Amino acid sequence: MEAGSGKPELECRLCLAAVRDEAEGPEAELCFPCNCRAPVHRGCLVQWQRVQEQQLMEQRHSFDEAQARMNTCEVCGARLLPGEERSKPQLGxxxxxxxxxxxxxxxxxxxxxxxxxxxxxxxxxxxxxxxxxxxxxxxxxxxxxxxxxxxxxxxxxxxxxxxxxxxxxxxxxxxxxxxxxxLPPPRMPAALLAEGTDRLEAVNVExxxxxxxxxxxxx
Ligand SMILES: [Zn+2]
Ligand SMILES: [Zn+2]
Known part of the structure; x- marks a missing residue:
């Protein structure tokens, strides 16, 4: 968030190192998956997402919530898109x-x-x-x-x-x-529709x- 505060050496925000231990190729690359200034190793991000998903499911959060949380930056709120361009919305x-x-x-x-x-x-x-x-x-x-x-x-x-x-x-x-x-015609994600009536009812309640x-x- 703080702009113009010198030129810090790029370090991964998850492992806090510039170089990822024992990693090669894409896993070892630092990327900027959201709007935060701090980069992250692709490998560290994938690892963090796996742990998040596992914990969220263990805590009995819904599949929808687990997916949303593991794919959203907790700091800036943007989608985590390590490999993709962030496409601009059709209307601003x-x-x-x-x-x-x-x-x-x-x-x-x-x-x-x-x-x-x-x-x-x-x-x-x-x-x-x-x-x-x-x-x-x-x-x-x-x-x-x-x-x-x-x-x-x-x-x-x-x-x-x-x-x-x-x-x-x-x-x-x-x-x-x-x-x-x-613009989506359905009121809920396809992922939920595919999960059967239990889930559907839960969503309708929500x-x-x-x-x-x-x-x-x-x-
Ligand atoms: Zn890292
Ligand atoms: Zn962020």
Whole structure:
């Protein structure tokens, strides 16, 4: 985050070394998989993702949440894309539509349908607010957005700029979307649809809680 603070030697943010022990080829390369300034060895990142996935599944997080968390930077919130270009979203801005409730939509730390508190930031997008759209997640369901003068989701106060993930149902692109294939028709990722009815019901409950949570906050 701190710009212009000298020229530090490049070290892996996970193993804290410049050279990865006993690694060769792509594994030993330092890469910049997100928006953070600190690089990471490709091999260290893959290892960290494997451990994350294992721990999250052991803690009985949903498959959807585990995938979202292991593929999202905990620091900057961007997708971890070690080998790929970060593709720009088709449209760079959209207007928040809170769909009733408190008029606020809490921004998520990770693009997951899970409604657990750990997945939400403290800040929100407000109904009618113009948002910068930064990227789309792997499922297509979520977009990472930047909100200026973002309001706290609970309580009073604002922050100059907040970034986070928001479901596309809360975004109004203000244009004709009839030929926009990048917007997902389903309400949930294909990965969840493929997992059978148990999971589907769980997701429907979460979707219902989406609106209930807003209603609760009106009191
Ligand atoms: Zn490393
Ligand atoms: Zn990052």
């Amino acid at each position: 801005s959209a207007v928040c539509r809170a769909q009733g409730g408190t008029g606020k939509v809490a921004l998520r730390r990770v693009p997951t349908l899970s409604r657990a508190t750990r997945n939400f930031s403290d800040f929100s997008a407000t109904d009618g607010q113009q948002l910068d759209v930064l990227e789309q997640d792997a499922t297509g369901e979520f977009f990472r957005v930047r909100a200026k003068k973002a309001h706290r989701y609970r309580g009073e106060g604002t922050t100059a700029v907040a970034e986070g993930w928001i479901r596309h149902v809360y975004l109004d692109w203000q244009c004709d979307l009839s030929n926009q294939s990048w 979707a219902a809680q989406d609106s209930r949570m807003q209603e609760q906050d009106e009191t």
